[in-house]
Amino acid sequence: RNAILVGSYVMVNPDNWQKNVDLYDGPANTNLALSYECSDLVLYNGSKTIPAESVQVNSNLIATLALGDAELNIVQVPLFHAQAPNDPQHFVGTVTVTARGEGMVVSDEFTLEVKQVAGTAPLASSLCFGGEPLPEGNRLYWSRFGFGEQGYKLYRARIDSEEFTIINDNPLVTTECTDYDVEPVIDYKYKLGLEMPNGKEITIGPLSLTSSSEVGNIVLYETSPNPWVDVTEISYFIPRDITSAQLKVYDITGKLVKTLVDGPQDSGNHSVTWDGTDERGRTISSGVYFYILNARDQKQTKKTILVR
Structure with a gap:
């Protein structure tokens, strides 16, 4: 899997001379022009790096910050499948935001950390x-x-x-x-x-x-639930260039038990339920059954277990 981790930070240009004062030049209440810089993000042991050019620290494209305004900005950091760890990984770098206004230049620097926990997908915690x-x-x-x-x-x-x-x-x-x-x-x-x-x-x-x-291939999924008692659901996928399909259930001897689908099918995801009855509507006994999806020249088989 590939993923982009997302974070945010807030920038404030207070309209208050007591909070926004330059000790050398007096009150610095002014509109600000902003620029951004990010370092490489480096693993603590130095063995891996997320290059600075792949990190976006100004996703909102905020170029100015008016006097009295506050803006939320978004940071994006890519993680690639090659970086999927068996052990936790902790990348660290810095982001510098520089503000310019009326002859004044001020920079704020903050630490950007990316932590990935071993064995978890990024979405699980981020x-x-x-x-x-x-x-x-x-x-x-x-x-x-x-x-x-x-x-x-x-x-x-x-x-x-x-x-x-x-x-x-x-x-x-x-x-x-x-x-x-x-x-x-x-x-x-x-x-x-x-x-x-x-x-x-x-x-x-x-x-x-x-x-x-x-x-481009058909896809047949596991029944849900499996094993099951009263009824189970069988889901499958039909690609866009296939227009019909068959879905049939067989016992372990290869004898046909039930035809669930036989005819035209739109492309996309489908599902059908089976209540454990045969072609005549009779309740069948517990056991292992095979369900087979056929579409054009493609075939997929799965196993399901019925428990009475």
Whole structure:
């Protein structure tokens, strides 16, 4: 998985000469022009580095801070699958914000730390935008960041292009989306747009992701629950170039028990329930059963256990 960790900080330009005074030049109440600089983020033992050019410390594109204003700014730090640790990792660097106004130059420096806990996905404990390649497409997921966002937009481009295409026609209110419109083993990049109340859109990304070699194949999932007593659900995925499918259940001797699906199917995710009855509606006995999904020249088989 790849992921972008997200953090924030607040900048304040107080309109109060008692709090905002330059001991050498007198009161410094003025509008400020801002610039930003970030160092490399280095693992404590120095063995790994997140380069400064990949860290965004001004995602809100705040270039000025008016007298009396306060602004929230967003930091983005990429983590790549090659950095997924077996042991905890702790990267440290510095961010410097420089303010200029009426002949005055002042810089504030703060420490930027990125901690990754061994064995956990970034989303488990952090604000982030991440993704993983699946046979059905590229799955994108993100946090509710708490920046006041009212919806989310996803944009996709090939890794060698700057022409991003919006994936969702309407703003999303969920925190997960699968991009089915991908080709196998292609390098893509994604941006996540946060719709803000003032009409502004804050962009997180780009996030790089290589699609699975299994894109274009049917996908059959484990039954839920498994084992089961009264009823179970079977879910499956049909790619966009397949128009019909069969889903049948067999016993351990290979005898047909139940036909659950046989006919036209739209592309996308589907699910069907099975109540443990055969073709005649008779209740079957406990045991191991195999369910098989056939679509065109593709076939997938899974096992389920019925317990009476």
